[in-house]
Amino acid sequence: MKLLKFLIGLCLGALMIVLPVSQFQTSPLEPLQTLAVQLDGRKKPLDTVALETVSKIHGSASYKQADGSKLDYLKTYLSLSFNDRDWNQEPFILFTYRPLKERAGLDAEQKYFSFQTLLKSQGLADVVATAHDKQVNDQDLSRDEREALTIEERVEAMLQTVGQDDLPIVPHPTEKKGKWLSLATANQSYSEDQIAPLAAQHQTLVQTYDAANPDLTPVVQAATALHDGLAQLSPTIYPAMVDLQREVHFHHFHAFAKAWMIYAVAFVAMLLTLWLKSFDLYWGAIGIFCAGIAVNSYGFLLRMQVAGRPPVTNMYESVVWVGFGIAALALLFELTSRARYFLLAAAPLSVLSLVMADRLPAVLDSSIAPLVPVLRDNFWLSIHVPTITLSYASFALALGLGHVALGYTLWAPNQTKRVQALSQLTYRVIQVGVLLLTTGIILGGVWAHVSWGRFWGWDPKETWALIALLCYLIPLHGRLVGWIGNFGINVASIVAFNAVLMAWYGVNFVLGTGLHSYGFTTGGSELTIVTVVGIDLLFVSVASLRYMRSRSKPATVGLEAVAKAATMTISDDVLEVG
Structure with missing residues (x-):
């Protein structure tokens, strides 16, 4: 039965891909x-x-x-x-x-x-x-x-x-x-x-x-x-x-645009499974999500065949790769935990990444150009850059889980078991992200030694990658020794992502300096980013206030109960004496 529902979902996702029949018709201008x-x-x-x-x-x-x-x-x-x-x-x-x-x-x-x-x-x-x-x-x-x-x-x-x-x-x-x-x-x-x-x-x-x-x-x-x-x-x-x-087909098939649409449908289906408290739609949602990952992978395959290299050499490709990485990691965690929340947290972020890549060609240049000399060693390119960007995907998934957990804290504070479960999931995902980012930094250092003759040079990209790593290591160790609890790890998953944002977006769009100049670009809006970050931090602040109020409320109730019990005892004693 589960397999049947999964196949139905997979077929629904495939149907979304082939519905626009005109895309397979040969253009008269071929x-x-x-x-x-x-x-x-x-x-x-x-x-x-x-x-x-x-x-x-x-x-x-x-x-x-x-x-x-x-x-x-x-x-x-x-x-x-x-x-x-x-x-x-x-x-x-x-x-x-x-x-x-x-x-x-x-x-x-x-x-x-x-x-x-x-x-x-x-x-x-x-x-x-x-x-x-x-x-x-x-x-x-x-x-x-x-x-x-x-x-x-x-x-x-x-x-x-x-x-x-x-x-x-x-x-x-x-x-x-x-x-x-x-x-x-x-x-x-x-x-x-x-x-x-x-x-x-x-x-x-x-x-x-x-x-x-x-x-x-x-x-x-x-x-x-x-x-x-x-x-x-x-x-x-x-x-x-x-x-x-093949190259013409790649542009007209719009694999990455189709992928975000399928992810959006999978998100709605998974949301319904949570709302209806039933697994009837669960495997169907998984099937739709898998169809999205399949068409996303097909898009990567086509681009790699056209370019002759891994598709991770500029901001456009890194954004698409992170969107794919979020979805792939979420599916892996979901299949091992059946938690439902992984897909709920991942789908909107994958959709956002792919929509930006699809709708902002002036900001994220999708053109395929020959590699600059430092990137022509495909071995290092194939392991260092995907590892770094996959760590970004892991941290983005943790960001999504953190938002879901704080959403429960804000609007459903009684769901303590769900918040605790989400916190555990966030902790696990951050651990994976730290492992990937550490590995990526080390690989980058080795590549830098081969290409530039030094392992570390405090280049802005290197520096901010290290800052991002420290921003996640601190809450991980803090939770290990008991400094922060479930709520703290959820807050950290959101706040620490700003360091990733700086390493990923800020160095390329804002600073625009350093040896990683092949990733620099223009057209991004700092005002938009600052506004989004500000709204997000406001959300965290409101959730934190709600959390602190809920923590102080039981203590107040407990004191009132003790006082009331003491009053009743005194009254009884007085009545007995009388």
Whole structure:
């Protein structure tokens, strides 16, 4: 019976994956999607180039036009590339950092700006110039300057994309790692007779493409002829069609987006099992949750096949990996304890992680780029970074359990047995997190010795990893010697996570200094993070006050009872004497 319920849940999760039947239909623009391009150090389909370019400039995978209609990223990219409108005036470039907008004299409430507006902003140009001067002198940049360089990159990407005619789509004749050329310069490697028909097909493609025209027949014909002609120029050098299709499938399947939706359904199902106090839905919820982990794993497999490495080299990949780690660890603990609370604590956090990765492309860049030199040793990359991020996942799971326990303290203070059980679970998860983080720090030290010639250098990333470890070791030892009890370990699981947040988010987004520069990025909102942390600490404070009041209440009642008993005794004695 349990197996049947589990299979039903698993099938429900699988059904959620396959329901959008259209995702498996071949796009009429597939010849364009799978057109190979050598860009940013690797060969990738035009579909990927379009997604990365539009997301980088616009901060979204689609563009909402003035008439309210939307263009997907491929059509937006083609519109940019073919320059079928005045893109100088289109408010297309994302610019969200308010302090820099005010400093540059731009409208602080506006989110998107035109190429011409940003190019004319002298205030922005001054900040960019200062940032470049500091880079030349090897000085640390301020947040404004780092954001200004990001805007400069978007402006440059816009300039390079609009009216583009130099896309390197012509493969090298003989060398796998040779430089690809554009159609305009391909006569350096091929004869005019070989290139002229391809150039004609490309010109036909430019002339016939119209995003508003539903008849794509002439576009598809020209794209197919161009794709096949390029592949035949150098069949041994041109990427295999299966590899190009796999990468296109990865982007269109949206595995990580599907995973968070399935996790959300599993959370609701598990919540119902707790509310109804029945195991009827329990194994079904487990099955749905397993389906979420399966599709999450499938997404990782596809990304690893595309990238040729573990998917843990930037903030986007670490956020997705932590979301997966929270779910996987929760399932492992759940299957060994049947506590129900692991899935309840993990699912919202996994959903949050994957939603951020899915919805914030301007902040969490999902593009697959070649590794920086220090990361090219796949052995250390494959063990150090996943271990560190799994420790973050463990601490995040403890954070979720701590919230559930404090929720009971606040709204159901009589559920002492549940709070005690949750505290034990939180303690176990923190132990796992400490073990993983300690191992990760040691492995990182060994890798640092191999790469940089020293085991420890008080780099900001190293320092905050150590601080995070100490923040969890203190409550673990405090509980061991009896300094803190169940309530204290729950509070510690929430408060100590702020150190993890600093090591994970703060060093990359706020400090932006140190040898771990390959993880640095911009676009994060400190105000949002501070607000969330403040609300969370307020929740902990309110729960603590409630806990202290509940601890003092029994003592008061006990004193009143003793006083009442003494009064009754005296009264009886008086009556007997009388």
